[in-house]
Amino acid sequence: MRFQYAADLPITSARAKILDMVRRHPVVVLVGETGSGKTTQVPQYLAQELLGAAGSSGRPPVIGVTQPRRVAAITVAKRVAQECGVELGQEVGYAVRFDDQTSTKTIIKYMTDGILLREILTDTTLSKYAYIVLDEAHERTLHGDVLFGLLKQLRQRRPTLKVIVMSATLDAESFSRFWDNAPMGYVAGRQFPVTVFYTVEPQLDYVDAAITTVLQLHLQEGPLQGDMLVFLTGQEEIDDAKKILEERSRRLSATAMKLKVVPLYAALPPDKQMLAFAPAPPGCRKVILSTNIAETSVTINGIRYVIDTGMVKAREYNPNTGLDALRAVPVSRAQARQRAGRAGREAAGKCFRLYTEDSFDTFAQHTTPEIQRVNLSSVVLHLKHLEVHDILQFPFMDPPSKDALVQSLETLLALGAVDADLRITPLGTAMALFPLDPMHAKALINSFLPPFRCGRAMAVIIAMLSVENVFFTPKSEQETADAKRRIFASPYGDQLTLLNVYKAYQKAKKRRGQKEWAQEHYINLRSMASVDDVLGQLLELEPAARAIMQKDAGAGAAAANPTALAGVELDSEDLQVRKCLTSACFLNAAVWSPGDRCYRTAVGRNTVHVHPGSVLFQSQKPNCVIYNSVVHTTQRFMRFVLEVEERWVLEYGRYVYRAPDSQPKKKRPATTAEGSSFLGGVKRARGEAPP
DNA sequence: GAGCACTGC
Numbered sequence: 001m002r003f004q005y006a007a008d009l010p011i012t013s014a015r016a017k018i019l020d021m022v023r024r025h026p027v028v029v030l031v032g033e034t035g036s037g038k039t040t041q042v043p044q045y046l047a048q049e050l051l052g053a054a055g056s057s058g059r060p061p062v063i064g065v066t067q068p069r070r071v072a073a074i075t076v077a078k079r080v081a082q083e084c085g086v087e088l089g090q091e092v093g094y095a096v097r098f099d100d101q102t103s104t105k106t107i108i109k110y111m112t113d114g115i116l117l118r119e120i121l122t123d124t125t126l127s128k129y130a131y132i133v134l135d136e137a138h139e140r141t142l143h144g145d146v147l148f149g150l151l152k153q154l155r156q157r158r159p160t161l162k163v164i165v166m167s168a169t170l171d172a173e174s175f176s177r178f179w180d181n182a183p184m185g186y187v188a189g190r191q192f193p194v195t196v197f198y199t200v201e202p203q204l205d206y207v208d209a210a211i212t213t214v215l216q217l218h219l220q221e222g223p224l225q226g227d228m229l230v231f232l233t234g235q236e237e238i239d240d241a242k243k244i245l246e247e248r249s250r251r252l253s254a255t256a257m258k259l260k261v262v263p264l265y266a267a268l269p270p271d272k273q274m275l276a277f278a279p280a281p282p283g284c285r286k287v288i289l290s291t292n293i294a295e296t297s298v299t300i301n302g303i304r305y306v307i308d309t310g311m312v313k314a315r316e317y318n319p320n321t322g323l324d325a326l327r328a329v330p331v332s333r334a335q336a337r338q339r340a341g342r343a344g345r346e347a348a349g350k351c352f353r354l355y356t357e358d359s360f361d362t363f364a365q366h367t368t369p370e371i372q373r374v375n376l377s378s379v380v381l382h383l384k385h386l387e388v389h390d391i392l393q394f395p396f397m398d399p400p401s402k403d404a405l406v407q408s409l410e411t412l413l414a415l416g417a418v419d420a421d422l423r424i425t426p427l428g429t430a431m432a433l434f435p436l437d438p439m440h441a442k443a444l445i446n447s448f449l450p451p452f453r454c455g456r457a458m459a460v461i462i463a464m465l466s467v468e469n470v471f472f473t474p475k476s477e478q479e480t481a482d483a484k485r486r487i488f489a490s491p492y493g494d495q496l497t498l499l500n501v502y503k504a505y506q507k508a509k510k511r512r513g514q515k516e517w518a519q520e521h522y523i524n525l526r527s528m529a530s531v532d533d534v535l536g537q538l539l540e541l542e543p544a545a546r547a548i549m550q551k552d553a554g555a556g557a558a559a560a561n562p563t564a565l566a567g568v569e570l571d572s573e574d575l576q577v578r579k580c581l582t583s584a585c586f587l588n589a590a591v592w593s594p595g596d597r598c599y600r601t602a603v604g605r606n607t608v609h610v611h612p613g614s615v616l617f618q619s620q621k622p623n624c625v626i627y628n629s630v631v632h633t634t635q636r637f638m639r640f641v642l643e644v645e646e647r648w649v650l651e652y653g654r655y656v657y658r659a660p661d662s663q664p665k666k667k668r669p670a671t672t673a674e675g676s677s678f679l680g681g682v683k684r685a686r687g688e689a690p691p
Numbered sequence: 692g693a694g695c696a697c698t699g700c
Contacts, residue, residue: 069698097700114700143699234696266697291696313696326696370698378700435700469695537700597692612693633694 009037010188018185019045022131026155027163027182031172033189034341038166039065039072039135040080043108046131046164047091050107059104061130066113068141069297070096077101077110084108097435098533113143118435120150121385131162137175138167138334139296140369140398146379148178149395150386169334178397192344194306198357206309207237209354211245213307214287217352218259219252226304226349227286229294231339233313233328238263238289239475245287257285264290264298267469269524276300295338299345306343306351308336310359314367317374319404321604322411322587324375325632332367333360369398376400377408377438381417384424385432414587414656415442426552430545434538436462443584444538445545452580455542457499457573461581463534464498465628465640470531471613472524481522488521489615493625493642495581496574497615502531582644585626586653590638591646592621599625599638602649602657606630611637624649 011018011032021028032038046063067073077094086092093102094110102109113134120126132151137144151163165175165182176182203209210230217228232238242261249259264276277300280286288300292312312335316325331339336353343349353360371379380391388394391405412418415438417428424432431441440462447458464470473481488504490496505528508517518525571579582589590599590608599608599621608630610617616625626649628640650657 112699114698118700139698141698236694267695293697295697297697315696328696466700609692611695613695617693631695637694639695 009041010190011037011041014187015045018042019049021183021185022162022164025183026159027179029165029172029175029179029182029184030187031167031184032187033168033191035190036187038187039076040083042164043133044080047107050130060107062106062128063108063131063133064116064129065110065133065135066116066147067110068113068136068139068144070112073110073112080108113141113147117143117147124386125154125158126161129161131164133164133166135166136168137165138169142370142374145369145371145397148397152395191341192348194340194344194349194351196340196351196353198353199355202356202359203354206311206354207232207241210307210309211241211248213352213354214245215248217305218285227280227302228305228307229288229290229300229303229342230307231292231309232289233311234291235265235267238265241289257283260284260286262286262288264288264294266293269472270526294342295335301346303342303345304347304349306339308339308351308353310336310353310355315373319401319407321606322407323606323630323632323636330363332364334366336360336363371396372398372400375408376404377411380408381412381428381432381438384418385429411587412438415439426548430548433541433545436466439584443581445549446583447580448542448546449549452576454573454576454580457577458580459535459538460502461495461499463531463538464502466534467527467530469524470501470527472522484521492574492578493616494614494640495642496577578642578644579648581642582626582648583652586649587656588627589649590625590627592623606636608636608638610641611639614641616641
C-alpha cells in the first residue's frame with residue numbers, strides 16, 4: 001500500500017498537526033470546509049500511523065470511516081483505493097447495505113453510519129476498529145447522532161478506541177463540548193467566492209419570483225456564463241414552474257440564448273435524473289429546478305448561479321398524535337449557506353436569495369437534528385437491544401423530547417417488544433434483528449408463526465413498503481398509468497395490491513420480460529430490484545428471529561399469538577395477511593366516521609383521510625382500516641390502507657384498547673403529566689404482557 | 692374529494 005501526499009490539497013500542510021492531535025487526544029474534532037480533502041486524506045494519515053506502529057501479525061486493526069450516504073461511501077473508497085494503488089476491497093474497501101467490498105486485509109473501511117450501527121449489534125465493543133472517523137457530522141443524521149452517544153459510552157469501556165469527528169461547519173464547538181472539550185483542528189477549504197444577493201422586498205409568491213429571476217438573469221448575464229440551479233420544495237411545484245418557464249422563455253427575443261429546463265427530484269426515475277447532469281446543448285443555458293436533493297446528495301457540474309427560494313419541505317413528527325407532517329418551511333441559515341456554496345464549486349458564482357436579509361436573520365441557525373423530528377421506536381428498540389436500559393439518561397448530543405421517548409416506549413410496550421419493566425423481551429430481541437420499523441418487524445415475525453403462516457407474502461409486502469417509488473406517474477400520463485395499474489388492485493387495499501404487483505413482476509421476470517412489463521405498467525424497475533434485495537435480506541435474517549421465538553416458547557412462555565382468532569387453516573392468503581398485519585399494526589387503526597365522512601384514528605381520535613394514491617381512495621369506505629403511515633400535507637392522509645375487521649383490532653390490541661365498553665380510547669393519554677393511563681394500564685397487565 | 696422533501700439499515 002503506497003501513499004500519495006496529494007500536495008495540492010489544502011489539508012496536506014496540516015498533516016503533521018492533525019496526527020499530533022490524534023496521538024495526544026482520544027477524541028479530536030476536525031473542521032474542514034468543502035474541498036479540503038479531509039475525507040480522503042485523514043484516513044490515509046491514520047493508516048500510515050497504524051502501519052508504522054505495527055509489528056503486526058494477524059489481522060490489522062481497522063480505520064472505520066462513516067458517511068451519511070451510500071454514494072459517498074462508495075465513491076470515496078474507490079478514489080482512496082486508487083490513490084493508495086490498491087485494489088478496491090483489499091486494503092481499502094467499503095460496506096453499504098447489500099454491498100460489502102471489504103476483506104480481512106482491509107485497513108480503511110468506508111461505510112454508511114447505519115452499517116456501523118448494525119455492526120455494534122454483533123460486536124458491541126467494535127473490537128476490530130482502532131479509529132472511528134465520523135465524517136459529515138454536521139449533517140446530524142439520525143444514525144450519526146445515535147453513534148455519537150454509543151461511541152461516547154463505548155469509549156469508557158474501550159479507552160484505546162480513538163474517535164475523530166469531522167464536520168464541515170465552523171461552529172464545531174458543540175461537538176467539542178459533547179466530547180468533553182475535545183480539541184479542534186481547522187483545515188481551510190477550497191471554495192470559490194459566491195456573491196449573495198437578497199431581495200429588497202419580501203416575495204409573496206416565491207415560485208413566480210424564481211421564474212422571473214431566472215429569466216432576468218438569463219438576459220442580463222453574458223452568454224454561456226454557466227448554468228443555474230433553482231431550489232424549490234417539491235415535485236408538483238417543480239413541474240408547474242418548468243411549464244411556465246418554458247412558455248415564457250419561448251417568448252424571448254430570437255437573438256437570446258435558449259434555456260434548457262430540467263427537473264430534479266428523488267422520485268424521478270434514474271434515466272430522467274441523468275438529464276440534470278448532462279451538459280446543455282451548444283448555445284443553450286441549463287436551468288435545473290431541484291428539491292434539496294441538490295443541496296448535499298448530488299453535485300452538478302457547471303453551476304454558477306444559485307436561486308434560493310428559502311423554502312424546503314420538512315418532516316415534523318408529533319409524538320402526541322404519532323403522526324407525521326410534511327410542510328414547506330423556511331430553510332435554516334446553515335442550509336441557505338450550503339445552497340449558496342453550490343454556485344462556487346468551479347469558479348466564482350452568484351446566489352440570489354428570494355427573501356430579504358432581515359428575514360434571513362430570522363431563520364433558525366441550524367436545521368433541527370433528525371433525532372428530534374422522527375418516531376424513535378426503532379432507535380429505542382436498538383438501544384434496548386444494546387442494553388441501554390435508561391433511555392432518558394442516554395447521552396444524546398441534542399436529546400429528543402421526553403414525550404417522544406416515552407411515546408416510543410409505549411409503542412414498544414404495546415407491541416410486546418419490552419415488558420412492563422421496560423426490559424427488552426425475546427420478541428423485542430427478535431424484532432431488533434431486522435432493519436425495519438418495529439411494527440413491520442413484528443408483522444414479519446408473526447407471519448412465520450401459527451396461526452398466520454403467510455411468511456413469504458408478508459416479507460414481500462414489507463419489502464414493497466420499505467422501498468420508495470414503486471409507481472412512477474408522469475403528470476401528463478396519469479390517467480393511462482392509473483388505468484394500467486388497476487389490474488393489480490385488491491379490494492382490501494394497498495398492502496395486498498403491492499403483493500399483486502410483486503407477483504406480476506415475478507411472472508414477468510420468469511419470462512424475462514420485466515423491462516417491458518415495468519414500462520407498460522408505469523412501475524419503477526429499479527425499485528423492484530431493491531425490493532428483491534430487501535426481500536432476500538429479510539428472509540436471510542428470519543430464521544435467527546424464529547429461533548429466538550421458539551426458544552422462548554420452549555421455555556414455557558405464553559403462546560406467541562392470541563388464539564381467539566385461530567382457525568385460520570382454512571383462511572385464504574388474503575385473510576391471513578390481513579389478520580397478521582393487524583396483529584402488529586393495531587395501533588395504526590382508523591374507523592370510518594359516517595357523520596363527518598372521514599376516518600378517525602383509534603389512538604388519538606385524529607381526523608384522517610385515505611390518500612389519493614390509495615386503491616381505496618375511490619372505493620366505498622370500509623368501516624375499519626389499518627394504515628402504514630399518516631402524512632399531513634393539505635390534510636392528514638393515510639398512506640397504504642388495508643381493510644380489516646374492527647374486532648381483530650380490539651383483540652390483538654386488547655392491552656391498549658381495553659376500555660370497559662371495549663371502545664378504542666378517546667385520546668392518546670398525556671403520559672408525562674397526568675399519571676400515564678396507557679402506560680399504567682399496561683403495567684397492570686404485568687405477567688401477561690402482550691404477545 | 693384529488694397528492695407523495697431527503698437519507699438509511
